[in-house]
Amino acid sequence: MKTTILLLFASILTFLFSCSREQPKSGVQQPTSSQSHQQEQPSSSTQPVVNIPIFDAQRAFDLLVTQTNFGPRYVGSRGHSLCLVFLQNELKKYTDTVWSQNFSKKGYDNEILAMTNVIGSFMPKSKSRILLLAHWDTRPRADQDKDPAKRNQPILGANDAASGVAVLLEIARCLKNSPPTIGVDILFVDGEDYGKEGDNPNYLLGSRHFVSNLPKDYSPKFGILLDMIGDSQLEIKKERQSLRFAPDIVELVWSTAFSLGIQQFTNAIENNLGADDHIPLNQAGIKTIDLIDFNYPNATVNYWHTTEDTPDKCSAESLDAVGRVLLQVIYTQN
Numbered sequence: 625m626k627t628t629i630l631l632l633f634a635s636i637l638t639f640l641f642s643c644s645r646e647q648p649k650s651g652v653q654q655p656t657s658s659q660s661h662q663q664e665q666p667s668s669s670t671q672p673v674v675n676i677p678i679f680d681a682q683r684a685f686d687l688l689v690t691q692t693n694f695g696p697r698y699v700g701s702r703g704h705s706l707c708l709v710f711l712q713n714e715l716k717k718y719t720d721t722v723w724s725q726n727f728s729k730k731g732y733d734n735e736i737l738a739m740t741n742v743i744g745s746f747m748p749k750s751k752s753r754i755l756l757l758a759h760w761d762t763r764p765r766a767d768q769d770k771d772p773a774k775r776n777q778p779i780l781g782a783n784d785a786a787s788g789v790a791v792l793l794e795i796a797r798c799l800k801n802s803p804p805t806i807g808v809d810i811l812f813v814d815g816e817d818y819g820k821e822g823d824n825p826n827y828l829l830g831s832r833h834f835v836s837n838l839p840k841d842y843s844p845k846f847g848i849l850l851d852m853i854g855d856s857q858l859e860i861k862k863e864r865q866s867l868r869f870a871p872d873i874v875e876l877v878w879s880t881a882f883s884l885g886i887q888q889f890t891n892a893i894e895n896n897l898g899a900d901d902h903i904p905l906n907q908a909g910i911k912t913i914d915l916i917d918f919n920y921p922n923a924t925v926n927y928w929h930t931t932e933d934t935p936d937k938c939s940a941e942s943l944d945a946v947g948r949v950l951l952q953v954i955y956t957q958n
């Protein structure tokens with residue numbers, strides 16, 4: 625019942641916000657003119673005008689909160705079941721082509737992990753495609769919490785899961801309203817954060833399953849992974865494995881961010897070599913970069929894998945920065 629009320633409340637909020645999208649809301653950076661977001665490329669006889677849809681940052685933030693309202697979403701939890709239905713239903717609103725990969729694996733103490741990757745495809749017949757992905761599961765244990773008594777508690781995963789999913793769901797709405805000229809696949813992978821620290825084979829379960837069961841002839845031009853991009857003190861550095869596997873895509877995305885004046889992307893190199901879902905994809909030949917901010921929120925304070933990974937540590941502005949860059953990339957590909 626509580627969930628029904630929450631869902632109803634979330635639906636009402638979503639409705640209200642979608643009805644009032646033209647009204648600037650406090651705390652959210654709004655375009656100063658219709659041109660600021662509705663970017664038009666220089667017009668010439670050879671270059672068509674590209675209208676980039678407006679990324680609704682407040683709606684993206686609401687989508688983040690909707691996920692955390694389900695509670696922790698680790699594999700096997702009630703929140704995991706509720707969030708799966710939510711993701712499938714959301715994607716169905718934006719594209720007819722939504723499908724899921726169900727898979728299972730034995731976890732710790734012989735626990736059977738029932739997991740699901742969810743995929744929504746735009747222009748599924750197009751050979752020219754890009755892949756956008758984020759993990760949707762949350763960590764079952766807050767093993768980095770400063771309070772030892774909390775280290776067995778699950779995390780809420782506002783940043784570490786919900787942020788990337790929220791941006792991609794808002795992008796899905798934009799793609800529905802303004803169909804792109806390139807095929808786009810939005811992939812939500814499960815089981816990214818199950819493993820105990822150091823136990824690498826028990827991480828990245830959904831992305832490993834995806835590359836072992838790729839759709840026939842699936843060969844996107846590139847992939848972009850979002851992970852922990854909601855931090856209100858967002859700084860996205862160039863991640864080392866992305867530079868190694870897909871330097872041209874790093875260049876594409878960063879030059880796009882700089883061209884938009886988006887300051888959350890910097891030229892610094894991220895030296896943390898934490899494994900993430902882009903690794904299996906790159907190993908399978910899909911060159912994929914990782915947009916991630918390991919410093920959550922900064923170099924001296926850490927909410928990563930703690931019970932403090934909550935929505936108040938995230939911001940609509942950060943989701944907006946990433947969403948705008950992705951939309952610009954999508955609508956300038958063909």
Ligand SMILES: [Zn+2]
Pocket residue numbers: 763784817929
């Ligand atoms: Zn994590």
